[in-house]
Each structure stands twice: as structure tokens, then as C-alpha cells.
Amino acid sequence: MTDIEKYEFDRQGYLVLPGFLGANETTRLARAIDAVEEHAVARLTQPPRKKSAWNSEYHVNAEKGYHAGGERKEGATVIIEDFFNADPAFDLLVNHGPTMDFIRGIVQERPTINNSEIRIRYQGNQSHTHMGGPISGKYRYNYNAKGIDCMMVRMIYFTHDVGPEDGPFCVVPATHKSSLVSPYGTSDANAEPGMLGLPVKAGAAILFTENLRHGGLSIRSGQTRKTLHVGYGPFWMKSQNISTMDEEQNIQPATLARYTPEQRMLFRSW
Ligand SMILES: O=C(O)CCC(=O)C(=O)O
Numbered sequence: 001m002t003d004i005e006k007y008e009f010d011r012q013g014y015l016v017l018p019g020f021l022g023a024n025e026t027t028r029l030a031r032a033i034d035a036v037e038e039h040a041v042a043r044l045t046q047p048p049r050k051k052s053a054w055n056s057e058y059h060v061n062a063e064k065g066y067h068a069g070g071e072r073k074e075g076a077t078v079i080i081e082d083f084f085n086a087d088p089a090f091d092l093l094v095n096h097g098p099t100m101d102f103i104r105g106i107v108q109e110r111p112t113i114n115n116s117e118i119r120i121r122y123q124g125n126q127s128h129t130h131m132g133g134p135i136s137g138k139y140r141y142n143y144n145a146k147g148i149d150c151m152m153v154r155m156i157y158f159t160h161d162v163g164p165e166d167g168p169f170c171v172v173p174a175t176h177k178s179s180l181v182s183p184y185g186t187s188d189a190n191a192e193p194g195m196l197g198l199p200v201k202a203g204a205a206i207l208f209t210e211n212l213r214h215g216g217l218s219i220r221s222g223q224t225r226k227t228l229h230v231g232y233g234p235f236w237m238k239s240q241n242i243s244t245m246d247e248e249q250n251i252q253p254a255t256l257a258r259y260t261p262e263q264r265m266l267f268r269s270w
Contacts, residue, residue, distance in 0.1 A: 001105030013212035067243035115231025132175035132213025167219035
């Protein structure tokens with residue numbers, strides 16, 4: 001991570017990284033997302049089911065090792081958590097060199113993966129805004145004598161273009177440093193003052209601190225938006241997936257068996 005990237009991340013709370021994935025990697029990931037989407041959508045209402053700590057309900061898929069919730073319809077979202085278990089095509093994102101360079105630049109303790117979700121957003125859907133302001137717990141942004149010291153951060157990978165009308169990820173820059181809790185609550189991202197949509201091309205990534213106020217603008221183009229979200233933080237932080245919140249990571253023995261020791265360490269919380 002360069003000094004300019006560190007400066008900009010500290011100043012704004014996020015970085016847009018164009019051309020972060022190679023063309024072949026992007027195509028491979030896009031195909032795998034489509035396949036897992038079809039698998040999950042056919043089973044969303046089926047047993048076995050799990051109610052999350054946040055009251056949302058998931059289908060638990062033993063065959064592919066994921067938790068999936070939501071609905072494929074206008075205005076809605078499908079979320080598929082623990083996608084690393086579902087297809088070896090995703091292995092390239094575990095201990096991905098360019099990603100780890102950024103993560104080690106902003107997480108001071110040994111970092112691990114604490115969140116993995118495929119987010120599929122359909123026409124008309126938006127992700128309401130959340131976070132920003134003073135946060136003391138596991139989503140905190142901090143700077144100390146050793147530099148940037150983040151708790152949870154996320155990398156979003158884009159496998160297709162997302163233009164201004166395609167529901168781009170959005171942020172209110174610098175709100176990770178705001179002294180006040182946002183008066184807008186969990187609000188409509190499209191209407192919130194200061195909210196900035198971040199259109200990107202296929203192969204881009206966006207890195208942000210969870211402390212930053214963020215969400216997703218409405219999809220007005222008719223295109224379905226499909227993104228991969230991977231969360232990182234200090235090793236002691238347990239799963240931040242909604243279906244397994246604060247439990248051990250749901251990473252299956254068959255998945256760990258194909259990983260290198262360095263990849264396995266990214267799922268070890270001790
Ligand atoms: O990409 C979006 O629409 C919102 C994502 C989000 O809120 C998150 O990754 O925390």
C-alpha cells in the first residue's frame with residue numbers, strides 16, 4: 001500500500017481500485033457467481049432453515065456449505081453467505097496478494113476473513129445507509145502511533161460494470177471521522193446529503209472501513225447487480241456474516257483441505 005493510498009484511505013475512509021482483478025479472474029468469478037445464484041435461488045425457501053441473530057431467515061445448504069436468504073424479485077436482494085465453500089473458483093480471493101497488501105496496511109493485528117457474501121440486487125433495490133460517526137466496537141476506525149488501525153474493513157469485488165443507474169455502492173466520504181452520530185439513521189441512500197455513488201468497471205474493487213457511512217443507491221437501469229463482499233479484521237473477531245454473527249467462521253473441512261497453510265490461517269480465530 002503506497003503512502004498516497006494510505007493518506008487517501010485515512011482521509012476519506014475508502015479507496016476505489018480500478019483494474020484490481022485480471023480479465024480471466026473476473027470472468028471466472030462472474031461465472032461462479034451465476035452458478036451459485038441459480039443453485040441458491042432454487043432453494044431459498046427450502047429447509048433446513050436458520051434464524052439469524054438479526055431475525056432474518058436463511059436456507060442452510062449442506063451440499064455447497066452456504067447460507068442464503070432473500071428473494072429474487074423486483075426491489076429485493078439475495079444474499080449468499082460463506083460462498084468460499086460453494087465453488088473452488090473463489091479460492092483465488094483467499095490470500096489474494098494485492099488484497100492482502102491493503103489489508104496488512106490498515107489492520108494492525110493478524111488479519112483474518114470474517115465475512116463473505118455474494119450480494120445480488122435486483123431492479124429497484126437499494127441498500128439503506130448505515131454506520132458513520134463515533135463507533136467504539138468491532139467496526140471502529142482508528143489511527144495510532146503505528147498508523148491506521150482498523151477493526152472490520154470490507155473489500156467489494158466487481159465482476160461487471162456498475163454505472164450510476166446500476167445501484168452503485170455509495171459512501172458519505174470522511175464520516176468515519178465524524179464526531180456525531182448521523183441524524184439520518186438508516187435512511188434512503190438516494191436522498192441522504194453528501195452521499196456519493198461510486199460507479200466502477202468490471203475488475204474493480206472498493207476497500208472501505210465499516211465505520212464509514214455507506215450503502216447502495218437504487219438500481220434504475222434494470223440491470224441486476226452482483227458483487228462479492230469479503231470482510232477482514234483482527235483474528236479474534238468471529239464471523240460477521242449475518243447468518244452466523246459472532247460464531248466461528250463456517251468454513252468447511254473440504255474447503256480448508258484444498259487451501260495452503262497461509263489460506264487456512266485467514267480463517268483461524270485463535
Ligand atoms: O453494496 C451495497 O449495495 C451495500 C453494501 C454494504 O452495505 C456492505 O457491504 O456493508
